[in-house]
Amino acid sequence: MTFYSNQKETFSKELKQLTARYNIIGTIRFIVAFAFFILVYYKLTSSSNFYLTVAMIACVAVFLILIKFHTAISKKKIRAAALVNINENELDYLEAKSISFEDGAEFADYKHPYVHDLDIFGSRSLFHNLNRTETYKGKERLAALLKNILPQPDIILNQEAIKELASKPEWRQEIMACGKTNKDSAQSYNKLLGWIEGKVTSLSQLSAIIAYASPVVLLSCLTGYFITDNSVLLSITSYLLLFNIIFMLRYTRIIKNEITYTGEIHDIIYRYGQIIEQIEQQHFESKKLIAIQDQLTANNQKASSHIKKLALLFSRMDIVNNLFGALLLNSVFLFHYHTLKSLVGWKQKHAHDLPVWLNAIAEVEALNSLANFYYNNPDFCFPELNTDFKISFTDLGHPLIKKDKRVGNSINFDPAFTILTGSNMSGKSTFLRSLGINMVLSGIGSVVCAANAIVHPLPVLVSMRLSDSLSDSESYFFAEIKRLREIMDALKGGRAFVLLDEILRGTNSDDKRTGTIKVVKRMIGLNAIGAIATHDIEVCNTSLEYPEILINRCFEVQIVDNELYFDYCLRNGICRNKSATFIMEKMGVV
Numbered sequence: 001m002t003f004y005s006n007q008k009e010t011f012s013k014e015l016k017q018l019t020a021r022y023n024i025i026g027t028i029r030f031i032v033a034f035a036f037f038i039l040v041y042y043k044l045t046s047s048s049n050f051y052l053t054v055a056m057i058a059c060v061a062v063f064l065i066l067i068k069f070h071t072a073i074s075k076k077k078i079r080a081a082a083l084v085n086i087n088e089n090e091l092d093y094l095e096a097k098s099i100s101f102e103d104g105a106e107f108a109d110y111k112h113p114y115v116h117d118l119d120i121f122g123s124r125s126l127f128h129n130l131n132r133t134e135t136y137k138g139k140e141r142l143a144a145l146l147k148n149i150l151p152q153p154d155i156i157l158n159q160e161a162i163k164e165l166a167s168k169p170e171w172r173q174e175i176m177a178c179g180k181t182n183k184d185s186a187q188s189y190n191k192l193l194g195w196i197e198g199k200v201t202s203l204s205q206l207s208a209i210i211a212y213a214s215p216v217v218l219l220s221c222l223t224g225y226f227i228t229d230n231s232v233l234l235s236i237t238s239y240l241l242l243f244n245i246i247f248m249l250r251y252t253r254i255i256k257n258e259i260t261y262t263g264e265i266h267d268i269i270y271r272y273g274q275i276i277e278q279i280e281q282q283h284f285e286s287k288k289l290i291a292i293q294d295q296l297t298a299n300n301q302k303a304s305s306h307i308k309k310l311a312l313l314f315s316r317m318d319i320v321n322n323l324f325g326a327l328l329l330n331s332v333f334l335f336h337y338h339t340l341k342s343l344v345g346w347k348q349k350h351a352h353d354l355p356v357w358l359n360a361i362a363e364v365e366a367l368n369s370l371a372n373f374y375y376n377n378p379d380f381c382f383p384e385l386n387t388d389f390k391i392s393f394t395d396l397g398h399p400l401i402k403k404d405k406r407v408g409n410s411i412n413f414d415p416a417f418t419i420l421t422g423s424n425m426s427g428k429s430t431f432l433r434s435l436g437i438n439m440v441l442s443g444i445g446s447v448v449c450a451a452n453a454i455v456h457p458l459p460v461l462v463s464m465r466l467s468d469s470l471s472d473s474e475s476y477f478f479a480e481i482k483r484l485r486e487i488m489d490a491l492k493g494g495r496a497f498v499l500l501d502e503i504l505r506g507t508n509s510d511d512k513r514t515g516t517i518k519v520v521k522r523m524i525g526l527n528a529i530g531a532i533a534t535h536d537i538e539v540c541n542t543s544l545e546y547p548e549i550l551i552n553r554c555f556e557v558q559i560v561d562n563e564l565y566f567d568y569c570l571r572n573g574i575c576r577n578k579s580a581t582f583i584m585e586k587m588g589v590v
Helices: 002-045 050-094 126-130 136-146 152-166 169-181 186-197 205-228 231-249 252-262 266-281 287-295 303-321 323-333 335-350 354-376 428-442 476-492 509-525 537-545 580-586
Strands: 392-396 409-412 417-422 452-455 460-463 497-501 529-533 550-560 563-572
Touching: 002 050, 002 169, 050 169, 126 136, 126 354, 136 186, 136 354, 152 169, 152 287, 152 354, 169 266, 169 354, 186 354, 205 231, 205 323, 205 335, 231 323, 231 335, 252 303, 252 335, 266 287, 266 303, 266 354, 287 354, 303 323, 303 335, 303 354, 323 335, 392 428, 409 428, 409 563, 417 428, 417 509, 417 537, 428 452, 428 460, 428 497, 428 529, 428 563, 460 476, 476 509, 509 529, 509 537, 537 550
Parallel strands: 417 529, 417 550, 460 497, 497 529
Antiparallel strands: 392 409, 392 452, 550 563
16 A cells, blocks of 8 residues: 555646646747737838848747647646556555546346356456456456456466566556547447448558649748749649649548448557557566567567557547648648548558457456556565365455455365255355355466465356346246356366355255255265355254265354344354354344
């Protein structure tokens, strides 16, 4: 938290200084402009004066220099403001005041094997807490990571990259600041992709020759007229101006088509270039980050320069919407033809590279999010991976529960499957979700909320939170049966980590007990690793038949001074204490 406080203070001071400089230069610009108009007035109302002309030229020169400084300071101001905001958001998050990051609700998938059950997306979800991405593709990439368990070699590469990025908090914030200042969206990304995938415009060789020759001849004639005062040259200039306008009318439709895809997104593309430049310039040691850097080179040139050139071309193309500017530039220089030609050339050379470059940004942003998670939780650990189906956690907790309220538990999945009992509110469901979320984090290369962890990354299959599906005309019971069938089918394809919480609630107690026992037996027959929570003590007797595979564990509740006391500590054995009757009596229900 000290780092974020210091960063906020540093950039707040910088922002204040930049704002003062920005205002001073703005005032000086106004004074210079005012002085220029006064000089123009005296120039028009008095006899010719050489010194007045020099002063006017000097005013114009100073004004242009001030614009350059003003623009540079404006960019620095925007960066400083973004960095202040980033650190304010992080402090608010760590102090549990608010979560100012996108929650990824659009990625929720009720049919996914674990996304809905483990609260991966949505308000106060895992994604909501992890997400530090600022681009659309970065957010999409982080969501994709959380939906899939990676192969072990990829997990190891991610672990190395996350460790390295966690040690570069200032650099990670620079990446965030670049994305935050001109935040993109799915719409802007799809526009850019639509332009890339669109047909490449064909421009004839003859039109290119005319486009270079006509402005040269026009400017030559105009210069000659000013030198010789020959009216013939002025007439030729006039005809060439008209010719250029007619020439450009032929390409108006093509230009309009180009800016249909890309209008007003040149600033976003420029920010892409800035992010890529940050990645290119940073020194990395992990294999994955070096490989990402290698993707940002095309024809021995850095991708950032190509992206910034594209942004500049789109910015120039956008001038077509300024009628006066477009008329002036095109009548003299055929400005938009040359811009179109450069844009066509860019697309021909780099259309296939652009998605690769944007994916590189997305990958870095997703890894940055996981690195930030590690940086904020230095007591979390990277799991030790194995291929022997060994899974154990020491002091395991739920990563989204604050440290001062979190209770850690240790568990070893040897025997492989746990029957978990405990009264309501004793911590069973939270423990199951802790197992599930930490297995998901293990499977993407992240740290986990534990003191130590040994994990064989496996597919995670969960049935904990189902609901009636009115749109599909499904009852809760039928939805649950479908999920159990999906889990069984998945287990036929290989071992998996399975979590079940109070299954078969939609039937009577005898049927539920019999069905649950059969499900447990089927699970162990398919070599599942994991846990099932149940209130039915008779289900626990199944462990007597399979002592090497099944084990009973529980969460107990105690009554202390006529009050319920939950310690949320995992124990071996079967839960014996009951709380439902006590609670109903205490609240006057019975």
